[in-house]
Amino acid sequence: MFKIENPKPAQWSEILKRPTKTVEDIEATVNEIFHEVQTKGDAAISKYTSLFDGVALEDFEVSAQEIEAAKNLISEELKEAIQLAKENITKFHAAQKTEKVSISTQEGIDCWQEKKAIQKVGLYIPGGSAPLFSTILMLAVPATIAGCEEIVLCTPPNREGKVNPAILYTANLCGVTKILKVGGIQAIAGFTFGTETIPQVYKIFGPGNQFVTVAKQLSTKYGVAIDMPAGPSELLVFADETAEPSFVASDLLSQAEHGADSQVILVTTSKAFLTKVETEIENQLSVLPRKEIATKAIENSKLIFVEDDKTALQLINTYGPEHFIISCKNEDFYVNGIHNAGSVFIGKYTPESAGDYASGTNHTLPTNGYAKQYSGVNLDSFMKSMTFQKINETGIKTIGKAIELMAEAEGLQAHKNAVTLRLKSLN
Structure with a gap:
């Protein structure tokens, strides 16, 4: 990790730059695949599934038999953990329901607003090096609460043409209406245009790599909405000398192991604490199963020392992290002062992992600085407001x-x- 001391504000945009490619770098590839899927349908899906996932499939749709078999392929303990997470996510998102707003603006003029579910939604679930079944909970649960009629899920198959059983089990548990073995750009193109097998949807949800992120952004050119430009994961921690170095190091590594293009940042007002965290990262990294991936992400990451809390907060709001952990004695200053973050984790016993899985909040969040203008996924993401008037x-x-x-x-x-x-x- 790069160690930086007291960077001047003029340097912030450069040192806080994300390790991501630009839309221009990827757009040509996405456009080519989009065009083929639009004109050739399932034939193009087959071509790119074979090319990118290394498997030739005659049928992309997951069968009822595969879903049933998945129930016996995961442990009862994992099923219980998924159920606990589902209950908390359901509680938090159900609490976001709002009543109809109705008012007479003047005598004889009645106006009201009602929320209606988006009828057809597409959920993209990464399934490569890490099968993110937890993201199904974050997307399908609020979609079901909202009342979406069609909840279609795309996830890439492995080289045997199978989908991780935890993904199938969770999708079935959460009310997904159709599961398809399709990943990457071709899945987003399928959602955008529709094919013989993949239904066209009105809005696309879910995280993915940089290619999926650009594909989602380009799908909006064809009249499809997206949740947000959610790309490679990122985490910023502010911690001072009162924090636990091993906890902070574990949080940084928990995001670093997502992918080589992830980014993690520590901002601190203590040089001694920074050094302790750096040592802890080296110790913990050496025994991680995903050490190689985490190491590459760490190379994109920063340890930043600043002199005071005011400067630290300004820098953090400039960055606009997807995940923001606060572990310091001056906790309220940061809680009250943060304006740009996808989700905030407060105190030494609140790991970012809690929000990823089971606390109840949603982990589908804006990355790449979009926390300055986008919200994370919530119940309203699956609904639209309609106004009515009668005079x-x-x-x-x-x-x-x-x-x-x-x-x-x-x-x-x-x-x-x-x-x-x-x-x-x-x-």
Whole structure:
């Protein structure tokens, strides 16, 4: 990890740069695959599944027999853990339901807002080096609570053409209506255009590598919404000398093991603490099964010392981390002052892993600085607000003249006439 002391604000954008490729680097590949899927459907899906996943499949859809078999391939202990997580995620997201908003803005004018579920949603679940069945909980649970009619899941198959049984078990448990063995750019293209097997959806959810992230962004050109540009995972920890170095090191490594393009950052006001964390990272890294991946991520990561809390907070808000851990004596200063973060973890006994799995909050979060303008996935992500209005005779008389004047001032005579005719009919 790079050690940096007291960087000047003018240097922040450079030292906080994410280790990701730009859209331009990847866009040509994505466009090529999108075009093939749009014009050739399942034939293109087969081609790219063979090319990228190393398996030729005659049928992409997971069968009922495969789902049933998966139940016997995972332990009862894991099933119980998944159930506990599902219960907490359900509680937290069900609590986000809101009632219809209704008001009479003036006598005879009733306006109200209702939320409706997005009917067709596509969930993308990475399944390569780490089969993220936990992401199914984060997406399918709120989709089900919202009332989405079609919940379609795409995940890449292994070289035997199979899907991890924990993914199948969790998807079935959480109400997914269709599971497909399709990954990468071709899955996002399938969701975007629809094929003989993959239904076209209205909104795409889920994290992925840089290629999936760019594919999701480009899908919006074709009228499909996305949750957010969620790319490689990242974590920033602020900790001072009161924190536990081994805990902080474990949190940094927990994100580093996601992928070689992940990024983790420690910001601290203690040089001695920084050194202790650096030593702990070396010790813990040496015994990790995913050591090679974590090592590459650590190479993209930073240990940053600053003199005071005010500077630290400004730097953190400039970065806008996906995950932000606070472990310090001046906890409230950071809790109250953070504006740009996907999800915040407070205190030495709150690891980021808790939010990844079972505390109840959602782990599908904005990365690459998008926490400055995007929210993480929540119940409203699966819904849209619709407004209604009903105006009676009294109401149109009350606001009719104002509408006529405003329409005329904008030069929109037909708008004015729509009111004038109604007012004349009442005289």
